[in-house]
Amino acid sequence: MNALLELHGAPTGNCIRAAIALEEAGLVYTVRLVDLSKGQQTGADHRSLNPAGKVPVLVERKGDGPAFVLTQSNAIIFYAAEKAPERLLPSAAGHRATVYERFFFFLTDVIAPGHSAFFLRGQGLHDGSARLVERMFSSIELAEQFVSADAYMAGSCFSIADIAAYSIVSSVEAGIPWDRLPKLRRWYERVGVRPSVARGFQAFSSR
Ligand SMILES: N[C@@H](CCC(=O)N[C@@H](CS)C(=O)NCC(=O)O)C(=O)O
Structure with a gap:
């Protein structure tokens, strides 16, 4: 079953870095905009994904099981790199x-x-x-x-x-x-x- 990736974020450095990694890895993902100026990052919906109330957050959904959630931009970058062997991180x-x-x-x-x-x-x-x-x-x-x-x-x-x-x-x-x-x-x-x-x-x- 194909995984569905969502990147929750805003136009900030950490979010853009994560988005570039997904793009360079050739992964298909949906952007969910979190409006920081409206404080959406601290709303209950977003905090249910990231209790720290920060962006970016990567959510991976597969079937009916619980979603896999990553809440650190650099972890998202590494996850994207691991999904596309040799494209962003060499194996040697x-x-x-x-x-x-x-x-x-x-x-x-x-x-x-x-x-x-x-x-x-x-x-x-x-x-x-x-x-x-x-x-x-x-x-x-x-x-x-x-x-x-x-x-x-x-x-x-x-x-x-x-x-x-x-x-x-x-x-x-x-x-x-x-x-x-x-x-x-x-x-x-x-x-x-x-x-x-x-x-x-x-x-x-x-x-
Ligand atoms: N260490 C985290 C930092 C996340 C972070 O500080 N995100 C900022 C935007 S770049 C944020 O959510 N700011 C909104 C706030 O603090 O209310 C990461 O690299 O993902």
């Missing part, structure tokens, strides 16, 4: 480890300080926020080395590392010193024209 141990290295570099050294800076800014802690933003941009500059010999972040093939990288780089594009980062710029253009990436970006906007 060494290559896979490099994909993990770059994927977690972007999560911990770029996305995490970026999200923390956003949170501090909301608290009025502008100094702390500015320092984290600086840290995020220095890490982005380090990524020039990853794409200096290869087309993608972790080698010659697109992977989940590119999904993590592209989603955050595109959100801070205007602040990146592109003149100093010619290889990163070429990588950014190469990934930006992928139809699956474009569809992932649009997943929550066209509804």
